[in-house]
Amino acid sequence: MKFLIEFMDYINIVFFTILVVFVLVLILFHIYSGAKVKANKRLEKRIIRLLDEGEKGESKIKKIKKLFTPNGIRLLENLATNVDEDKVESLRRILSTEKFTRYFRDNLTFKNQSVALLTTKMIAEIKLDGFIPEILTNIKRWEDNSEAQQVGLLALCLNGKNKALVELLSHKDFKLTVSFRTMQELVESFNGDRIPLFKELLSRNCDTYIYRSCIQSIGNEKIYELAEDIMPFLNSENLNLRISTARALGELKYKPAKDILLKILQDSDWELTSAIVEALSKISPEDCYEIILPFVYHKEWWVRYRTAEILVSLQDSDKLITDIAKSNDKYASEIIEYMLQRKELMKERV
Amino acid sequence: MNDVVSTIFMFFNICSAGYVVVVSVTYLIQLFYAFVGLKKYKKSLDYSTSSRFIESENIVPISVLVPAYNEEQTICDTVKNLLSIDYPNYEIVVINDGSKDETLKKLVEEFNLVEINEPFKVSISTEKVKGVYRSVNHINLVVVDKENGGKADALNAGINISQYPVFVSVDADCVLEDTSLLRIVYSFMNDPDCVAIGGTIRINSGCEIENGKLKSVALTGNALFTIQTNEYLRDFLTGRIALNEMGTLLIISGAFGAFKKQAVIDVGGYTPKCIGEDIELVVKLHKNSFQKNLGSTIRFMPDPVCWTQPPDNLKDLIKQRKRWHIGLADTLLKHKDMILNPKYKKIGMMTLPYFCFFDFIGPIIEMLGYFFIPLSWVLGILDVKFMLGFYLLGLLYGTILSVGSLLLEENIFGKYPKLRDVLKLLFFAVVDNLGYRQIMTIIKIGAMFGFRKNKSQWGSIKRRKYGDK
Numbered sequence: 001m002k003f004l005i006e007f008m009d010y011i012n013i014v015f016f017t018i019l020v021v022f023v024l025v026l027i028l029f030h031i032y033s034g035a036k037v038k039a040n041k042r043l044e045k046r047i048i049r050l051l052d053e054g055e056k057g058e059s060k061i062k063k064i065k066k067l068f069t070p071n072g073i074r075l076l077e078n079l080a081t082n083v084d085e086d087k088v089e090s091l092r093r094i095l096s097t098e099k100f101t102r103y104f105r106d107n108l109t110f111k112n113q114s115v116a117l118l119t120t121k122m123i124a125e126i127k128l129d130g131f132i133p134e135i136l137t138n139i140k141r142w143e144d145n146s147e148a149q150q151v152g153l154l155a156l157c158l159n160g161k162n163k164a165l166v167e168l169l170s171h172k173d174f175k176l177t178v179s180f181r182t183m184q185e186l187v188e189s190f191n192g193d194r195i196p197l198f199k200e201l202l203s204r205n206c207d208t209y210i211y212r213s214c215i216q217s218i219g220n221e222k223i224y225e226l227a228e229d230i231m232p233f234l235n236s237e238n239l240n241l242r243i244s245t246a247r248a249l250g251e252l253k254y255k256p257a258k259d260i261l262l263k264i265l266q267d268s269d270w271e272l273t274s275a276i277v278e279a280l281s282k283i284s285p286e287d288c289y290e291i292i293l294p295f296v297y298h299k300e301w302w303v304r305y306r307t308a309e310i311l312v313s314l315q316d317s318d319k320l321i322t323d324i325a326k327s328n329d330k331y332a333s334e335i336i337e338y339m340l341q342r343k344e345l346m347k348e349r350v
Numbered sequence: 351m352n353d354v355v356s357t358i359f360m361f362f363n364i365c366s367a368g369y370v371v372v373v374s375v376t377y378l379i380q381l382f383y384a385f386v387g388l389k390k391y392k393k394s395l396d397y398s399t400s401s402r403f404i405e406s407e408n409i410v411p412i413s414v415l416v417p418a419y420n421e422e423q424t425i426c427d428t429v430k431n432l433l434s435i436d437y438p439n440y441e442i443v444v445i446n447d448g449s450k451d452e453t454l455k456k457l458v459e460e461f462n463l464v465e466i467n468e469p470f471k472v473s474i475s476t477e478k479v480k481g482v483y484r485s486v487n488h489i490n491l492v493v494v495d496k497e498n499g500g501k502a503d504a505l506n507a508g509i510n511i512s513q514y515p516v517f518v519s520v521d522a523d524c525v526l527e528d529t530s531l532l533r534i535v536y537s538f539m540n541d542p543d544c545v546a547i548g549g550t551i552r553i554n555s556g557c558e559i560e561n562g563k564l565k566s567v568a569l570t571g572n573a574l575f576t577i578q579t580n581e582y583l584r585d586f587l588t589g590r591i592a593l594n595e596m597g598t599l600l601i602i603s604g605a606f607g608a609f610k611k612q613a614v615i616d617v618g619g620y621t622p623k624c625i626g627e628d629i630e631l632v633v634k635l636h637k638n639s640f641q642k643n644l645g646s647t648i649r650f651m652p653d654p655v656c657w658t659q660p661p662d663n664l665k666d667l668i669k670q671r672k673r674w675h676i677g678l679a680d681t682l683l684k685h686k687d688m689i690l691n692p693k694y695k696k697i698g699m700m701t702l703p704y705f706c707f708f709d710f711i712g713p714i715i716e717m718l719g720y721f722f723i724p725l726s727w728v729l730g731i732l733d734v735k736f737m738l739g740f741y742l743l744g745l746l747y748g749t750i751l752s753v754g755s756l757l758l759e760e761n762i763f764g765k766y767p768k769l770r771d772v773l774k775l776l777f778f779a780v781v782d783n784l785g786y787r788q789i790m791t792i793i794k795i796g797a798m799f800g801f802r803k804n805k806s807q808w809g810s811i812k813r814r815k816y817g818d819k
Binding site for chain 2: 005011012015033114121151331338342346
């Protein structure tokens with residue numbers, strides 16, 4: 001019993017000490033954080049004011065020591081996304097001076113991963129030039145870290161580094177770790193002429209996500225001159241790549257693709273079928289009705305749904321209702337009825 | 351005889367004291383893991399590029415499912431809040447689960463709903479859907495009116511009608527922060543194996559909510575709300591983060607969680623008539639992943655925040671906690687084959703036994719301590735020092751855990767800008783242990799006894815309109 005009491009006393013003393021420390025730290029931390037937020041806001045306002053003052057202000061900014069800290073980098077990145085392009089240009093000029101360049105380069109080379117990535121992100125947002133070798137080295141250094149790869153690629157894309165991107169993404173040792181949607185976002189953020197970038201990437205041996213991102217962007221941005229370059233991907237072994245290509249060709253309204261799409265339509269996966277039906281409706285809306293009508297009776301629900309959506313946008317409702325009625329297909333009738341109802345609702349909304 | 355009684359008493363006393371020590375040490379370890387996890391998370395925020403997706407079409411489109419049963423007081427504000435969220439491509443699916451009040455009527459009037467004959471793929475069977483309504487004003491709002499079948503059934507109906515690959519379940523009394531959806535879904539994009547992500551729930555009492563939008567964060571003077579605020583901070587910022595850090599997350603709150611639709615359909619959706627449908631779904635996802643060797647991950651994110659309305663009286667609070675505990679018991683019983691089964695690795699060997707011990711055996715041992723220790727002292731079996739030491743230990747570990755969670759909150763998020771609010775939380779971190787915690791322990795024990803009777807009821811508690819004090 002004595003031992004138990006002593007043991008409990010001992011634990012209570014330890015816990016009480018921990019509690020007192022926690023309480024003190026909590027209060028001090030609250031006061032410190034509040035002060036830090038206010039100081040950051042003041043500094044941000046001061047920098048904005050100095051940016052308005054022109055050269056005199058710029059030289060004052062260069063002397064602000066707090067900017068040479070991780071917190072300063074955070075502040076710079078935040079500034080870049082909240083001020084107008086003229087101010088970002090001034091900031092870019094200031095941060096391209098030797099002292100800042102040396103500090104950023106040190107961060108990228110010698111500091112820990114989080115500081116290096118924070119610096120890379122700031123470089124990306126402000127579009128600072130001259131750090132490509134360090135960024136490429138870091139992407140390779142942390143090749144399994146998708147966040148490191150993402151931030152590095154973002155810096156290359158926002159700076160429009162076509163050559164560096166092509167070399168990196170098509171390198172035999174490069175392993176893409178970011179998701180498809182992230183890759184797509186990166187490709188779309190590329191700040192420069194995308195046609196040579198896409199052409200070059202599509203002709204090299206790259207990851208499927210990279211091909212798909214390029215192809216999707218070609219479709220979204222209607223880059224008709226690259227339609228021929230994406231055609232071979234309709235025969236890819238990768239289903240998602242074939243789907244993306246069919247969609248992109250649809251977006252481009254690329255007539256020469258019609259026959260190949262029709263051929264693939266005969267024996268395709270339902271997702272691909274759905275994509276081709278959509279593509280055909282865009283490529284030749286004038287004569288695709290009869291081709292795509294049978295797909296409203298497809299065994300897969302989503303194909304029926306998408307086909308119905310397209311048919312309603314293509315054809316006048318009376319003919320459509322008559323044609324569907326002939327089939328005696330209850331599910332097709334239901335889905336067409338819903339699509340027509342929805343169309344009416346959309347009109348009301350307008 | 352006296353010796354036998356005193357030996358029995360001493361056995362219970364030592365068990366109770368030992369339990370409190372084990373609990374204290376376990377929670378301190380959790381606090382440490384939570385600190386490590388949050389530190390890592392904070393660093394990753396520095397270089398996260400999630401904000402780039404706010405206006406991007408490249409983010410995963412999502413369906414937000416809002417099951418509603420007798421929610422006429424808050425449903426319109428909740429939908430308004432969801433309609434104002436920063437997210438490029440999403441739909442809101444409200445499922446009216448046979449409400450007896452005017453939930454549907456209010457929605458129809460407020461959002462100009464029109465009944466539409468919408469066919470949908472029935473991936474999971476549910477109670478009969480009576481009608482589907484779409485809004486003339488908001489293209490992304492759909493309301494499903496169905497026969498009553500419980501929250502799980504309502505969510506299944508929502509899954510059937512939803513059209514996007516990821517769905518987020520949100521309770522009808524919750525308010526999301528502007529970027530909550532973006533943050534929770536962004537994680538799916540970076541982890542292809544991830545099938546579910548839970549977000550943090552916090553108490554919205556005292557917060558300024560205007561037109562369903564959260565304007566500012568503060569506390570009220572109501573003690574029950576403040577104690578619950580501490581409780582939520584403790585549960586989410588310590589417990590969940592620690593479990594997440596250890597790769598053993600078992601609970602994603604039904605109030606705010608994101609799921610890959612196909613993964614949920616593959617396990618048969620939410621289990622109907624299941625009171626703890628949220629935890630049960632997560633266990634099923636884990637089970638399926640281990641059985642089929644899918645390598646799925648289930649994660650918790652501390653930052654996407656959902657602000658919920660807490661019960662404002664003890665009766666509703668007791669009802670709510672009973673329901674939670676019954677839900678946990680029901681899940682553990684349904685999946686008892688996983689407990690201590692090495693096939694389910696950390697989940698089977700660590701997490702499930704942890705919940706069995708701390709949530710079922712624990713409260714009984716703790717209660718026995720509250721009963722036997724003072725009785726032993728009265729009977730002269732026990733030294734007064736032991737009794738005081740026991741109570742002090744219980745008070746200290748509970749307070750440390752609350753203050754530790756507050757410290758994590760302050761260090762990473764700092765959602766409460768006023769020092770007054772932090773001091774208030776600090777004060778209630780102590781008070782919380784002088785009665786409230788004991789009441790919760792009694793509720794847990796009570797729930798176990800009423801388990802069979804109550805295990806499939808909708809947990810409705812009295813709602814207040816936002817802005818009501």
